[in-house]
Amino acid sequence: xxxxxxxxxxxxxxxxxxxxxxxxxxxxxxxxxxxxxxxxxxxxxxxxxxxxxxxxxxxxxxxxxxxxxxxxxxxxxxxxxxxxxxxxxxxxxxxxxxxxxxxxxxxxxxxxxxxxxxxxxxxxxxxxxxxxxxxxxxxxxxxxxxxxxxxxxxxxxxxxxxxxxxxxxxxxxxxxxxxxxxxxxxxxxxxxxxxxxxxxxxxxxxxxxxxxxxxxxxxxxxxxxxxxxxxxxxxxxxxxxxxxxxxxxxxxxxxxxxxxxxxxxxxxxxxxxxx
Amino acid sequence: xxxxxxxxxxxxxxxxxxxxxxxxxxxxxxxxxxxxxxxxxxxxxxxxxxxxxxxxxxxxxxxxxxxxxxxxxxxxxxxxxxxxxxxxxxxxxxxxxxxxxxxxxxxxxxxxxxxxxxxxxxxxxxxxxxxxxxxxxxxxxxxxxxxxxxxxxxxxxxxxxxxxxxxxxxxxxxxxxxxxxxxxxxxxxxxxxxxxxxxxxxxxxxxxxxxxxxxxxxxxxxxxxxxxxxxxxxxxxxxxxxxxxxxxxxxxxxxxxxxxxxxxxxxxxxxxxxxxxxxxxxxxxxxxxxxxxx
Numbered sequence: 061x062x063x064x065x066x067x068x069x070x071x072x073x074x075x076x077x078x079x080x081x082x083x084x085x086x087x088x089x090x091x092x093x094x095x096x097x098x099x100x101x102x103x104x105x106x107x108x109x110x111x112x113x114x115x116x117x118x119x120x121x122x123x124x125x126x127x128x129x130x131x132x133x134x135x136x137x138x139x140x141x142x143x144x145x146x147x148x149x150x151x152x153x154x155x156x157x158x159x160x161x162x163x164x165x166x167x168x169x170x171x172x173x174x175x176x177x178x179x180x181x182x183x184x185x186x187x188x189x190x191x192x193x194x195x196x197x198x199x200x201x202x203x204x205x206x207x208x209x210x211x212x213x214x215x216x217x218x219x220x221x222x223x224x225x226x227x228x229x230x231x232x233x234x235x236x237x238x239x240x241x242x243x244x245x246x247x248x249x250x251x252x253x254x255x256x257x258x259x260x261x262x263x264x265x266x267x268x269x270x271x272x273x274x275x276x277x278x279x280x281x282x283x284x285x286x287x288x289x290x291x292x293x294x295x296x297x298x299x300x301x302x303x304x305x306x307x308x309x310x311x312x313x314x315x316x317x318x319x320x321x322x323x324x325x326x327x328x329x330x331x332x333x334x335x
Numbered sequence: 336x337x338x339x340x341x342x343x344x345x346x347x348x349x350x351x352x353x354x355x356x357x358x359x360x361x362x363x364x365x366x367x368x369x370x371x372x373x374x375x376x377x378x379x380x381x382x383x384x385x386x387x388x389x390x391x392x393x394x395x396x397x398x399x400x401x402x403x404x405x406x407x408x409x410x411x412x413x414x415x416x417x418x419x420x421x422x423x424x425x426x427x428x429x430x431x432x433x434x435x436x437x438x439x440x441x442x443x444x445x446x447x448x449x450x451x452x453x454x455x456x457x458x459x460x461x462x463x464x465x466x467x468x469x470x471x472x473x474x475x476x477x478x479x480x481x482x483x484x485x486x487x488x489x490x491x492x493x494x495x496x497x498x499x500x501x502x503x504x505x506x507x508x509x510x511x512x513x514x515x516x517x518x519x520x521x522x523x524x525x526x527x528x529x530x531x532x533x534x535x536x537x538x539x540x541x542x543x544x545x546x547x548x549x550x551x552x553x554x555x556x557x558x559x560x561x562x563x564x565x566x567x568x569x570x571x572x573x574x575x576x577x578x579x580x581x582x583x584x585x586x587x588x589x590x591x592x593x594x595x596x597x598x599x600x601x602x603x604x605x606x607x608x609x610x611x612x613x614x615x616x617x618x619x620x621x622x623x624x625x626x627x628x629x
Binding site: 086088089091092093095096099100102103104106107109110111114115118240243244245246248249251252255256261262266267268 | 386387388389390393394395397402404405408409412413415416417535537539541544551558560561564
């Protein structure tokens with residue numbers, strides 16, 4: 061039994077490594093992506109400077125913290141697949157062509173298989189597309205990055221949880237292909253929602269009133285707003301950190317659970333043709 | 336194909352120069368015709384999944400509208416940004432959104448060229464009797480992108496009604512000219528970006544940083560950005576002509592770089608001027624193409 065569990069863990073590790081390597085081969089695309097994230101970072105940074113000049117302390121951030129928000133966002137955007145990308149189109153395509161039947165026959169759980177592959181992809185993009193924009197931003201602007209290694213460690217845990225939440229949501233989109241023949245409309249809507257509600261356009265702490273409270277409680281907050289706040293020490297103390305990470309873990313569990321239910325319903329729908 | 340051959344024949348009778356002209360005109364006609372046929376095919380195919388089309392057209396409008404909601408939220412905290420009011424920024428936002436939407440609708444899929452070079456499917460396009468650029472531009476033509484155009488025009492209409500502008504015939508004329516010329520400038524950037532991918536491989540994102548990134552910048556007033564950046568987008572990649580310079584004139588505000596007022600009207604010329612190097616780069620790109628052989 062234990063032997064089998066170890067075999068499983070090893071399998072998912074190999075799948076994750078495959079995901080990492082697969083994206084590592086797109087060298088030019090990665091460099092192009094870094095360039096784009098950096099350009100966007102500069103544009104957004106200037107608009108935030110104008111905004112925070114006008115309203116110092118907006119959303120509970122000083123200007124350095126607001127700029128940190130910009131550059132950390134640009135660094136996490138590809139890893140979290142916040143503006144699209146990732147695997148959901150691939151599942152949809154496999155459902156459409158029927159290749160999903162092969163996936164179902166693998167001696168592995170469908171959800172865990174895709175989670176492992178997506179974590180591999182995210183790990184590559186965190187390193188490949190995350191580091192350079194943040195360094196570029198910190199060279200040109202004054203950022204509020206912490207010196208405390210524990211804070212960075214907490215940030216990494218928070219980023220990982222955010223990536224799992226992002227995966228779990230996109231897995232639901234992928235599975236919808238069992239019911240909808242063409243997923244492009246749904247994917248686009250999902251991207252819209254993700255850009256707006258993750259805090260990529262504007263930190264969620266700037267959203268006013270009850271609407272602001274609502275957006276900060278939704279799962280998209282777990283993908284960007286919470287990790288950035290953890291890095292900047294907005295959730296101070298052990299209690300604060302536990303609350304922030306617990307919020308993310310809660311959404312991860314709920315969404316993965318819904319994914320399992322949907323997966324069970326979807327696999328019952330599969331009709332394998334031919335022999 | 337046959338039509339082209341006939342044109343060539345007719346041209347030959349009139350000597351080599353005439354043949355060249357006729358062939359060239361033939362190619363443009365062929366390109367536009369081919370583009371139209373491919374576009375019609377993709378529209379028919381899109382309409383097979385009508386619900387999905389409506390959802391994605393709506394999503395496309397919403398994706399940019401949420402941008403504007405973010406600006407709106409900013410203005411719930413401030414009265415001016417970079418010295419500009421919300422309706423003034425809405426003018427910038429709406430015009431650049433409509434221009435980019437138009438360019439994206441007509442030419443946006445040129446950024447897929449990198450993927451086509453990588454998987455070798457560009458080869459199929461080279462042997463077809465339609466200019467490659469027309470094929471690449473019409474490839475997977477997405478009618479849903481009309482959503483962004485309509486959304487941009489909607490915000491623009493609101494801006495125009497909310498603004499307190501002393502409208503002259505020149506200013507009224509300048510608004511549609513700004514949209515169309517802006518679309519042409521973005522289109523030229525897209526073609527140049529596609530040509531760059533022959534050199535660099537899959538670098539669609541670089542193109543995006545000039546088009547989408549450019550539009551994100553142009554929806555804010557130029558006063559927000561540094562002078563060096565302004566010089567760059569005025570004289571190097573002339574994005575400032577997409578909407579900043581015409582819109583500043585409409586709003587009666589001076590250009591931060593101190594350019595004279597008449598530059599507001601030169602956007603169409605600038606669009607023409609940037610299409611020349613872009614199309615030359617495209618031709619050089621196609622000529623330099625070596626198939627992956629896969």
